[in-house]
Amino acid sequence: xxxxxPELDELYRELILDHYRSPRNREPLESPTVVAEGxxxxxxxxxxxxxxxxxxxxxxxxxxxxxxxISQASASMLTEAVKGKxxxxxxxxGALFTRMMTDPEFTPEEDVGDLEALQGVAKxxxxxxxxxxAWHALQDGLDRHETGA
Amino acid sequence: MSSIDVGxxxxxxxxxxxxxxxxxxxxLDNAATTQKPxxxxxxxxxxxxxxxxxIHRGIHALxxxxxxxxxxxxxxxxxxIGAPGxxxxxxxxxxxxxINLVAHxxxxxxxxxxxxxxxxxxxxxxxxxxxxxxxxxxxVKLQFVxxxxxxxxxxxxxxxxxxxxxxxxxxxxxxxxxxxxxxxKDIAELAHSRGALVLVDGAQSVPHMAVDVSGxxxxxxxxxxxxxxxxxxxxxxYARQGLLEEMDPFLGGGEMISRVLPEQSTWNDVPWKYEAxxxxxxxxxxxxxxxxxxxxLGMDAVRAHEKEITAYALEALSxxxxxxxxxxxxxxxxxxxxxxxxxxxxxxxxxxxxxRHGVAVRxxxxxxxxxxxxxxxxATARASFYVYNRLDEVDTLLEGIRExxxxxxxxxxxx
Numbered sequence: 332x333x334x335x336x337p338e339l340d341e342l343y344r345e346l347i348l349d350h351y352r353s354p355r356n357r358e359p360l361e362s363p364t365v366v367a368e369g370x371x372x373x374x375x376x377x378x379x380x381x382x383x384x385x386x387x388x389x390x391x392x393x394x395x396x397x398x399x400x401i402s403q404a405s406a407s408m409l410t411e412a413v414k415g416k417x418x419x420x421x422x423x424x425g426a427l428f429t430r431m432m433t434d435p436e437f438t439p440e441e442d443v444g445d446l447e448a449l450q451g452v453a454k455x456x457x458x459x460x461x462x463x464x465a466w467h468a469l470q471d472g473l474d475r476h477e478t479g480a
Numbered sequence: 481m482s483s484i485d486v487g488x489x490x491x492x493x494x495x496x497x498x499x500x501x502x503x504x505x506x507x508l509d510n511a512a513t514t515q516k517p518x519x520x521x522x523x524x525x526x527x528x529x530x531x532x533x534x535i536h537r538g539i540h541a542l543x544x545x546x547x548x549x550x551x552x553x554x555x556x557x558x559x560x561i562g563a564p565g566x567x568x569x570x571x572x573x574x575x576x577x578x579i580n581l582v583a584h585x586x587x588x589x590x591x592x593x594x595x596x597x598x599x600x601x602x603x604x605x606x607x608x609x610x611x612x613x614x615x616x617x618x619x620v621k622l623q624f625v626x627x628x629x630x631x632x633x634x635x636x637x638x639x640x641x642x643x644x645x646x647x648x649x650x651x652x653x654x655x656x657x658x659x660x661x662x663x664x665k666d667i668a669e670l671a672h673s674r675g676a677l678v679l680v681d682g683a684q685s686v687p688h689m690a691v692d693v694s695g696x697x698x699x700x701x702x703x704x705x706x707x708x709x710x711x712x713x714x715x716x717x718y719a720r721q722g723l724l725e726e727m728d729p730f731l732g733g734g735e736m737i738s739r740v741l742p743e744q745s746t747w748n749d750v751p752w753k754y755e756a757x758x759x760x761x762x763x764x765x766x767x768x769x770x771x772x773x774x775x776x777l778g779m780d781a782v783r784a785h786e787k788e789i790t791a792y793a794l795e796a797l798s799x800x801x802x803x804x805x806x807x808x809x810x811x812x813x814x815x816x817x818x819x820x821x822x823x824x825x826x827x828x829x830x831x832x833x834x835x836r837h838g839v840a841v842r843x844x845x846x847x848x849x850x851x852x853x854x855x856x857x858x859a860t861a862r863a864s865f866y867v868y869n870r871l872d873e874v875d876t877l878l879e880g881i882r883e884x885x886x887x888x889x890x891x892x893x894x895x
Contacts, residue, residue: 338501338836339887343829348888374828374844375858397858399826400888458832 342455343400346448350404355411360393367472369396369464376402378465380409380472387418394465401449401458406465408445418473425466432459484777484785490868492517492773503838506873511656511684511817511864512842513706516770520709523769527762534758536735550761553768554751560771561682561701562692563718570717570724570754571764575683576606578702578717579650581754582679583610585727591647593619598641598649598676600625600633601854604656605847607681611650621645627854631658631807638670646676653685657846657862658807659790659814661685668697683707688786688815688866690779693718709867710770711763717754724750731756774867782867786816789865793818793874800878802885806855816865819846822881823888827861830884834861837880839873 363381370377376398383391392414394406413421427439428446435453452462490496493515498505507515527549533542535550554566563569572578591597597611601624615622623646625637633651642649649671654661668678679700685691686701687708693701700723705714719727729736729747733756738746747753774782791811797803802823808814822830831843842862845852852859863877 339833342832343887374826375852376826377858399828401829455832458828461828 341451344448347404350407351400354407356393359395365472365476367468369468378406389413399461401461402464405462409465432462483781486870500838501836506839506876508863509840509842510866514709514866517773519769520766523766527765549765553764556768556771562694567750570751572715574715575702575704578715580610581730582700583614585730587614589728591618591620595647596621596645598623600651602655602851631660642674648677650679652681654815656684657819657848659817665696689783705767710767713760714763714767733757786865787811790816792871796878819860819862821860825888827859830861833884834880839877839880
């Protein structure tokens with residue numbers, strides 16, 4: 332009996348498993364400028380992002396949390412993707428990533444780095460919310476920071 | 481040996497012929513909702529094609545037929561659970577609504593600040609949140625019976641917590657996560673001896689074993705049609721004779737009234753006092769076909785079949801060293817629900833692999849977040865069985881689990 336390995340591989344690319352196994356920027360920042368939390372009550376996935384801002388540049392970022400491989404790998408990739416970026420660039424990347432997740436036909440022209448590995452998630456609608464959890468948290472955190480809430 | 485001819489049963493369920501991702505469907509999510517036999521689907525279509533009409537108000541032939549069929553199902557339901565008569569059976573939308581009905585119509589009428597309600601840590605949110613809302617509005621105190629290491633309720637907690645201020649003990653008959661079958665008759669005896677009423681959440685028990693509300697001596701019993709081969713959108717509330725008469729109405733509107741004046745109204749007789757507005761006529765009628773189907777199989781045979789398959793699943797899962805099983809180890813002490821985890825792999829990752837094998841299981845907190853916290857886990861996978869499941873479907877489940885273990889092995893043991 333043939334096992335559905337190819338399809339699983341398409342979702343769980345090696346790079347995703349690598350980020351899940353060895354999450355980047357895991358050590359929580361001591362005195363962050365922005366703290367953003369994301370929680371998915373359906374499956375219990377949790378992320379906590381901490382950002383240190385230097386002007387409007389994200390100079391440091393950390394992410395802690397627990398949950399499925401997709402949610403935690405995506406959060407780990409986020410930390411690498413937004414570090415050193417301006418708030419505007421980080422938001423734009425979030426919008427781009429959301430589009431990647433919701434439109435399986437869409438392939439970004441820009442270089443999105445490791446995030447490209449999550450492309451296959453778009454074909455698994457029930458897992459999209461896992462991949463976008465950290466990005467929604469980032470957006471909420473930045474919104475609250477900018478409105479001073 | 482179970483006396484259910486599973487091959488013949490499976491022929492009655494059209495959906496079991498479909499495939500998922502190129503594999504035969506292995507449906508092991510029966511604690512969430514069950515599949516429907518042809519007889520139930522036909523009853524729905526037959527109603528809409530032949531005697532669709534509103535009930536209790538028309539004087540034409542169609543309305544009379546629909547009313548008669550609808551009320552027959554009430555009688556059938558009463559017989560099925562050993563209730564003394566149809567007037568003790570109210571149709572609602574689901575178990576959740578049945579419990580909310582009691583919280584509103586009984587709780588808000590009779591409970592006072594400082595009164596106590598005893599629940600357990602294994603309750604589904606549907607038997608927790610309605611009481612939290614009631615507590616917020618009335619000042620009632622909630623207390624919780626804990627579980628032991630095998631997921632059984634701790635009897636001493638009942639002895640300790642049920643006191644003079646306890647007005648209600650509201651407990652699940654069978655845990656939707658641990659599978660534990662609780663001694664509700666003993667609990668009811670203790671509660672009654674101390675002056676408290678007892679509500680039993682029968683959502684997971686009524687579909688899977690012979691349940692006799694008179695023998696159990698419970699005051700309320702709530703359950704759902706869709707978890708016992710019936711359609712979605714139909715729930716049942718059984719209330720001991722006399723209770724519904726005394727309680728306040730729940731929803732106001734048509735059907736539940738007797739005389740309506742501009743400023744005030746009087747109520748219809750029970751159980752119609754609790755069925756405001758046009759009810760879910762078609763689905764109640766089709767629920768009747770589900771009850772008949774289960775009665776033809778025999779509830780003792782249903783229980784025996786599930787016990788066999790559960791024992792087989794417990795043994796097979798125990799043979800995988802990385803698997804943690806939650807709840808009692810003996811199939812005798814539990815229903816056909818097995819919650820488990822594979823190493824520390826998140827159940828959603830496991831669920832995705834199983835889905836590629838055509839296996840449908842639930843992965844998550846099972847609407848029991850306090851229990852998840854008590855078990856110290858975020859979520860679990862859960863396989864749950866019913867009359868159409870075969871032992872070889874457990875083998876397919878295990879094949880998927882081993883596949884997930886191979887695929888994620890190097891990450892699943894991550895500390």
